Every structure is written in structure tokens, then in C-alpha cells.
Amino acid sequence: MAANLASKCSRVGRSLFLGLGNNLSNLLSTSHEMTHSHxxxxxxxxxxxxxxxxxxxDNSGAKKVMCIQALKGKKGARLGDTIVASVKEAMPNGxxxxxxxxxxxxxxxxxxxxxxxxxxxxxxxxxxxxVDKQGQPIGTRVxxxxxxxxxxxxxxxxxxxxEHIA
Amino acid sequence: xxxxxxxxxxxxxxxxxxxxFVRNDAKIFRFCRSKCHxxxxxxxxxxxxxxxxxxxxxxxxDMTQDSTFEFERKRNRPERYDRSLAENTLKAIKKIDKIRxxxxxxxxxxxxxGKKSKERKEAAVELEQGITMVKAPSxxxxxxxxxxxxxxxxxxxxxxxxxxxMEE
Numbered sequence: 001m002a003a004n005l006a007s008k009c010s011r012v013g014r015s016l017f018l019g020l021g022n023n024l025s026n027l028l029s030t031s032h033e034m035t036h037s038h039x040x041x042x043x044x045x046x047x048x049x050x051x052x053x054x055x056x057x058d059n060s061g062a063k064k065v066m067c068i069q070a071l072k073g074k075k076g077a078r079l080g081d082t083i084v085a086s087v088k089e090a091m092p093n094g095x096x097x098x099x100x101x102x103x104x105x106x107x108x109x110x111x112x113x114x115x116x117x118x119x120x121x122x123x124x125x126x127x128x129x130x131v132d133k134q135g136q137p138i139g140t141r142v143x144x145x146x147x148x149x150x151x152x153x154x155x156x157x158x159x160x161x162x163e164h165i166a
Numbered sequence: 167x168x169x170x171x172x173x174x175x176x177x178x179x180x181x182x183x184x185x186x187f188v189r190n191d192a193k194i195f196r197f198c199r200s201k202c203h204x205x206x207x208x209x210x211x212x213x214x215x216x217x218x219x220x221x222x223x224x225x226x227x228d229m230t231q232d233s234t235f236e237f238e239r240k241r242n243r244p245e246r247y248d249r250s251l252a253e254n255t256l257k258a259i260k261k262i263d264k265i266r267x268x269x270x271x272x273x274x275x276x277x278x279x280g281k282k283s284k285e286r287k288e289a290a291v292e293l294e295q296g297i298t299m300v301k302a303p304s305x306x307x308x309x310x311x312x313x314x315x316x317x318x319x320x321x322x323x324x325x326x327x328x329x330x331x332m333e334e
């Protein structure tokens with residue numbers, strides 16, 4: 001994970017350096033900057049790994065959590081996987097307090113995931129629903145769309161609470 | 167199994183193909199291939215991209231209203247299996263497809279009516295205006311016609327024979 005991050009940083013750094021060089025030689029500096037921003041906007045989506053910040057999509061009280069461990073997979077968690085996270089932002093009087101370590105199921109991931117029929121599905125953002133160690137959701141409501149793959153992962157409770165199933 | 171339509175090009179998405187993107191308001195965008203997905207990511211409007219069905223329908227390139235389109239419909243209740251019905255449907259598919267192809271052909275030929283004469287007229291106008299590029303004004307004064315004089319060129323047989331071994 002760390003190596004992956006480091007390589008990404010070095011890539012960005014190199015392109016920044018190139019941009020500087022271009023400025024010095026006064027060659028198409030503006031256009032280079034534009035392509036650079038384009039590269040950032042269309043970034044390759046990756047696994048949910050350590051330090052990924054996810055939105056919490058239930059009424060447990062937490063608003064944002066940071067992934068500290070994926071319970072499955074070497075590279076990180078994907079859609080439907082369970083993660084261990086620490087609460088970074090929370091409502092003042094919720095069930096879950098800030099800086100607590102919680103479990104969560106990834107219900108939306110920006111990285112595409114293969115479906116059982118071979119097609120792929122991806123979402124707008126990375127979102128999580130907090131659960132306890134047994135897999136029962138902490139909150140009583142789930143917001144936003146949720147993939148039907150959760151049934152395979154035995155999270156039927158989240159599916160019944162969800163508004164939309166995609 | 168349901169055959170969905172691609173959001174961008176409106177072609178059929180068969181099971182196991184393509185990618186689907188779910189927006190946060192639970193709207194599902196299905197794409198038949200990465201070409202359509204990439205065009206969506208570039209925020210292109212399918213009505214403005216010429217190769218999509220949406221553009222072709224909007225600009226009168228394809229048939230829009232036809233009774234053969236009404237057989238293809240989204241049904242939320244599964245049909246109970248009936249052997250004779252299935253047999254008849256399979257027969258009808260071929261027949262309807264034939265009719266549809268013929269009607270599309272007719273639509274295309276109707277659309278192309280007058281295209282050749284229009285092209286010829288435009289070419290004639292261009293020739294009239296640009297005749298100086300083909301014939302010098304002094305030559306044009308001698309011969310008023312817009313066509314070039316016919317010159318016959320004799321090609322000797324020996325030369326063509328010489329060329330053949332070179333090609334090989």
C-alpha cells in the first residue's frame with residue numbers, strides 16, 4: 001500500500017517538475033497545466049485501503065470514517081467488503097462518537113466491481129454502513145443506492161433498510 | 167435476463183457486457199462498451215454525437231415512428247410459457263424483421279431522393295466558377311466548352327512488359 005502511494009506521489013512530482021521546466025523554457029505552459037488537471041480529474045479509481053476516507057450512509061451518528069484495515073483482500077476492500085475504520089467526523093449526539101474504531105460494510109465504491117454475470121458496476125463515491133462485529137447494522141436507516149451483491153455477503157438487513165437497490 | 171439499452175448509443179446491452187454507473191440519486195447509466203462509457207465520462211451529449219441512435223433519430227436519419235418498433239417493449243410481468251405461443255413468436259420475429267428492413271431501406275431511399283441531382287448541380291457551379299484552374303483564359307476564349315479536349319494516348323506493349331519483372 002505504502003509503495004503504491006509513494007509511486008503515485010513520485011509520478012505527480014515528476015509531472016510537476018516537467019511543468020516547471022516548461023515554464024522556464026516558455027513553451028506551452030498553460031496547455032500543460034490543463035492536461036495535468038485533466039489527469040487529476042480522471043484519476044484511476046483504486047481499492048479502499050488504509051487512510052481512505054468514506055462517507056457514512058446511515059443514522060448511526062458518524063459522518064466520515066477513515067479506513068484503517070480491510071478485513072479481506074491483500075490490496076484492500078472493494079464493494080461489499082467489510083473494513084475496520086476510525087470515526088473522523090460525528091454528529092454531537094449520535095450513537096457513535098468521534099475517534100472510535102468501528103466496523104463497516106462498503107456499500108458504494110467508485111472503483112468498478114465485476115458482477116456475477118460478467119458486467120461491471122461502479123458508483124459515484126465511497127460510502128460505508130457501520131455494523132457491529134456480528135454484522136448487524138448500528139443505525140436504523142440506510143441512505144442512497146446499495147448494490148444487490150450484499151445479499152451474497154449475508155448483509156440482508158442493510159438491503160431491507162436501503163431505499164434503492166442497484 | 168433482460169436486454170437493456172445503452173444510455174449513450176441506445177444499442178442493446180446483452181447480459182455480461184458493458185459497465186453500469188450508479189449515480190448517488192440511484193439513477194443507473196448502462197453502457198454497452200468502453201467507448202460509450204468514455205464518451206459519458208467526457209460529458210458528451212449523445213444527441214450531439216453523430217454516430218449515436220439519439221442523433222440519428224433527432225436529425226431524421228433513421229425511422230422514428232413505425233409499427234414494427236412497438237413489438238419491442240419493456241414488460242415487468244414474465245410471460246407464462248406456452249409452446250405454441252413461443253413457436254409463433256419465433257416465426258413472427260423473422261417476418262417482422264424482414265418488414266422492418268424493407269421499411270428502413272425505403273426510408274433511406276426516400277431520404278436520398280434528389281441527392282444526386284443536387285450534387286451534380288453543385289459540381290456544375292463549382293466548375294463554372296473555377297474553370298480558370300483547368301483551362302487558361304486564352305484557351306477558353308478559343309473553345310467555349312467546359313470539358314477538356316479528348317486526347318488519345320498510345321501505350322506501347324513493350325513498355326508494359328518491361329515493367330512486369332520490376333514489380334515482382
